[in-house]
Amino acid sequence: MLNGYQFRLNPTKEQAQTLLRWIGCQRGIYNAKVSEDRYFRTFRNRALALTGVPIPTDQAYSHYITDQTAYFREVPSVILRNGAALFGQAYQRYFKGLGGRPAKKNHRSRQSVWLTSELFRFEPVAHRETGEIVEYKLFAGTKKFPVGELACKAHRLFNLPASIHISIRAGKWHVAFSAEDSTVPVFKEETIITELQRMNDDELHVVTIGADRGVAKPLMTSNGQAYDLSDIQKERIQQKRKRKVRWQRRAAKRQKGSKNQRKAYRKTARYQQYEANVRNDFAHQTSHQLVAHTDAKLIVLEDLKIKNMTKRPKPKQDANGTWLRNGVAAKAGLTRAILGSAWGQVADYTQYKALRAGKLLIKVAPQYSSQTCAKCGHVDAGNRPSQAEFLCLRCGHEDNADHNAARVIKQRGIIKIREYAPKGKKRQNCTSPN
Numbered sequence: 213m214l215n216g217y218q219f220r221l222n223p224t225k226e227q228a229q230t231l232l233r234w235i236g237c238q239r240g241i242y243n244a245k246v247s248e249d250r251y252f253r254t255f256r257n258r259a260l261a262l263t264g265v266p267i268p269t270d271q272a273y274s275h276y277i278t279d280q281t282a283y284f285r286e287v288p289s290v291i292l293r294n295g296a297a298l299f300g301q302a303y304q305r306y307f308k309g310l311g312g313r314p315a316k317k318n319h320r321s322r323q324s325v326w327l328t329s330e331l332f333r334f335e336p337v338a339h340r341e342t343g344e345i346v347e348y349k350l351f352a353g354t355k356k357f358p359v360g361e362l363a364c365k366a367h368r369l370f371n372l373p374a375s376i377h378i379s380i381r382a383g384k385w386h387v388a389f390s391a392e393d394s395t396v397p398v399f400k401e402e403t404i405i406t407e408l409q410r411m412n413d414d415e416l417h418v419v420t421i422g423a424d425r426g427v428a429k430p431l432m433t434s435n436g437q438a439y440d441l442s443d444i445q446k447e448r449i450q451q452k453r454k455r456k457v458r459w460q461r462r463a464a465k466r467q468k469g470s471k472n473q474r475k476a477y478r479k480t481a482r483y484q485q486y487e488a489n490v491r492n493d494f495a496h497q498t499s500h501q502l503v504a505h506t507d508a509k510l511i512v513l514e515d516l517k518i519k520n521m522t523k524r525p526k527p528k529q530d531a532n533g534t535w536l537r538n539g540v541a542a543k544a545g546l547t548r549a550i551l552g553s554a555w556g557q558v559a560d561y562t563q564y565k566a567l568r569a570g571k572l573l574i575k576v577a578p579q580y581s582s583q584t585c586a587k588c589g590h591v592d593a594g595n596r597p598s599q600a601e602f603l604c605l606r607c608g609h610e611d612n613a614d615h616n617a618a619r620v621i622k623q624r625g626i627i628k629i630r631e632y633a634p635k636g637k638k639r640q641n642c643t644s645p646n
């Protein structure tokens with residue numbers, strides 16, 4: 213299967229400068245393609261009947277290299293070609309409905325450059341005694357534009373990729389790529405589902421685990437296991453948030469576009485990155501624990517529409533055009549908590565890790581899971597006397613609210629597996645025509 217890899221890079225100052233130039237030029241071509249596309253869509257599209265010339269969809273870029281854009285000549289042409297190719301790929305994604313129409317990138321977008329095999333090579337380094345390959349060295353550049361060896365911590369072994377992305381984020385360089393990893397088995401979803409469906413109810417109950425994603429506790433399973441950041445991590449996140457805000461204020465006061473302002477913004481980025489790293493790490497550890505350290509074969513989560521839940525509320529106006537409160541400030545805290553709990557990442561990581569381990573993650577409808585009694589199924593808002601407690605008004609079942617929800621989610625997962633019918637095949641009815 214394809215596996216994603218990312219390693220830290222430590223380029224020298226000169227190398228970093230070259231890479232930044234490459235990033236800038238590739239983005240320049242990409243943006244030029246976007247502008248050109250916009251131009252043709254607004255003018256030529258309407259005049260197509262008159263001129264008979266269709267909108268160009270090729271990946272030509274040489275017409276952008278003029279005397280005004282001589283800087284394009286200072287980078288390998290493959291860098292430019294790849295910029296045009298990236299635009300083409302973005303358009304393909306758009307046509308497939310996987311993304312928006314390609315838009316211009318700026319200095320706030322992801323700073324990365326796509327290198328194809330002409331521009332880099334990995335060289336294996338063998339162990340002196342055993343002759344085993346222990347690491348890889350990364351070289352970049354061409355004869356005309358050499359970069360040399362990029363110091364890289366390639367701490368895992370991999371099959372060699374056809375292309376790589378080099379990026380800089382909060383002052384740190386990374387190389388990322390995907391490569392075939394033949395050591396990892398991948399199970400088919402259908403096979404696992406069939407296996408699960410063959411089990412009786414008791415067996416299925418044993419191998420299923422439900423997990424509730426919450427704001428107070430990021431994750432609680434039906435086994436009663438809670439997953440959360442450590443106290444130190446939480447404390448540090450608070451600290452870094454404060455510092456981030458402080459440096460944001462400082463940056464705002466400094467002269468626009470000055471070196472000092474840029475320095476201040478770099479600091480805010482670094483403080484922000486810390487939190488993102490901790491959350492990402494939490495998501496990886498939690499998903500690993502769920503998959504590797506439970507007996508569960510079926511993991512059930514709620515199908516939360518995280519994008520909608522964290523969307524900025526639309527501005528509201530009354531009939532006279534006066535702006536009304538739209539709750540944006542009130543929602544901001546919740547949004548931060550949701551994104552901070554890494555709900556999306558936990559689900560994504562669990563999904564692929566489960567498939568590698570012959571397990572399955574499914575998502576079920578989230579409606580009223582927090583108000584439903586796990587014991588008798590009674591649904592009532594009054595079942596929740598407080599945020600943390602659950603007390604059923606019908607049967608008196610008492611539980612921690614998150615744990616109760618996790619059990620409800622688990623039950624829904626079992627029902628979903630029972631009802632699941634493979635695509636294209638209709639589930640057989642009890643009464644057969646013969």
Ligand SMILES: [Zn+2]
Binds near residue numbers: 585589590604605606
């Ligand atoms: Zn009940």
